[in-house]
Amino acid sequence: MTDLANPAQIKALLARHGFHFSKALGQNFLINPSVCPRMAALCGAEEAAGVLEIGPGIGVLTAELARRAKKVVALELDTRLLPVLAETLDQFSNVRVVQGDAMEADLAALIREEFGGPVAVCANLPYYITSPLLMRLLESHLPVTAVTVMVQKEAAARICAAPGSRDTGAVSLAVRYYASPRVLFDVSAGSFLPRPQVDSCVIRLDLHQEPPVAVRNEALLFRVVRAAFAQRRKMLRSALPAGLGLPRERVAAALRKAGVDESLRGERLTLADFARVADALAEE
Numbered sequence: 707m708t709d710l711a712n713p714a715q716i717k718a719l720l721a722r723h724g725f726h727f728s729k730a731l732g733q734n735f736l737i738n739p740s741v742c743p744r745m746a747a748l749c750g751a752e753e754a755a756g757v758l759e760i761g762p763g764i765g766v767l768t769a770e771l772a773r774r775a776k777k778v779v780a781l782e783l784d785t786r787l788l789p790v791l792a793e794t795l796d797q798f799s800n801v802r803v804v805q806g807d808a809m810e811a812d813l814a815a816l817i818r819e820e821f822g823g824p825v826a827v828c829a830n831l832p833y834y835i836t837s838p839l840l841m842r843l844l845e846s847h848l849p850v851t852a853v854t855v856m857v858q859k860e861a862a863a864r865i866c867a868a869p870g871s872r873d874t875g876a877v878s879l880a881v882r883y884y885a886s887p888r889v890l891f892d893v894s895a896g897s898f899l900p901r902p903q904v905d906s907c908v909i910r911l912d913l914h915q916e917p918p919v920a921v922r923n924e925a926l927l928f929r930v931v932r933a934a935f936a937q938r939r940k941m942l943r944s945a946l947p948a949g950l951g952l953p954r955e956r957v958a959a960a961l962r963k964a965g966v967d968e969s970l971r972g973e974r975l976t977l978a979d980f981a982r983v984a985d986a987l988a989e990e
């Protein structure tokens with residue numbers, strides 16, 4: 707049996723299957739033996755109905771999840787990895803590997819059919835789709851308790867940024883609408899095969915039962931947030947009309963009504979501020 711924390715054995719396994727890493731699919735596999743047990747222990751696997759993993763690779767994290775969760779469903783895009791996973795996860799009767807694209811798959815149906823209730827999501831994410839995939843998981847109103855993922859360190863700083871901080875952006879605010887984010891631990895570039903250019907970080911997003919702010923039109927809220935950060939060095943009085951394609955006077959009136967200073971930049975606003983601006987614009 708292959709020791710999935712042993713680089714020499716992993717290389718031998720992949721060579722036996724004629725596998726070559728695909729950069730385009732973000733294939734950097736974990737080889738640091740301490741990372742997967744920590745992720746699996748911190749992702750809420752035991753409390754949920756099971757764990758949905760995205761991108762199992764050769765199954766190193768999947769195995770640790772299977773030791774703790776009632777059931778693990780692992781969604782992998784690369785068909786070349788299916789025979790590898792059949793071999794490495796052979797000992798676990800509570801794991802099902804599903805071939806598919808996490809950006810396209812009907813995740814609601816998958817969770818409904820495979821699990822009896824809300825799941826935890828755990829993944830070492832393919833970096834090329836980190837933000838869109840996270841937003842898909844959050845926006846789709848899936849029965850998910852928490853999302854624990856490895857992302858690039860810079861992405862973690864943006865996703866978990868507190869409002870008003872230097873790293874805050876449209877993604878940070880969108881994430882906070884759906885979840886409470888926190889950084890769990892850092893992971894060095896040397897923990898992966900092949901070694902990526904940058905360090906990584908494991909974060910956990912605990913999904914809210916209800917959004918922390920009430921807003922009339924969710925889509926408009928996110929349009930306002932994106933407009934404010936599309937030109938983040940500009941004050942709201944310029945950034946919002948440009949980003950929303952609205953007359954300056956209309957935006958100025960909405961900002962006044964919302965009690966938000968038009969000379970501020972987006973990074974100074976909280977989610978509640980943005981919600982008041984969106985509501986004021988919706989009323990105009």
Ligand SMILES: C[S@@+](CC[C@H](N)C(=O)[O-])C[C@H]1O[C@@H](n2cnc3c(N)ncnc32)[C@H](O)[C@@H]1O
Nearest residue numbers: 734735736761762763782783784807808830832
């Ligand atoms: C960073 S690797 C992580 C592999 C493994 N979980 C580990 O930690 O070693 C990302 C994995 O996601 C898979 N992947 C890439 N794009 C995907 C997609 N759109 N849907 C599902 N899996 C994808 C890759 O093939 C790869 O196995």
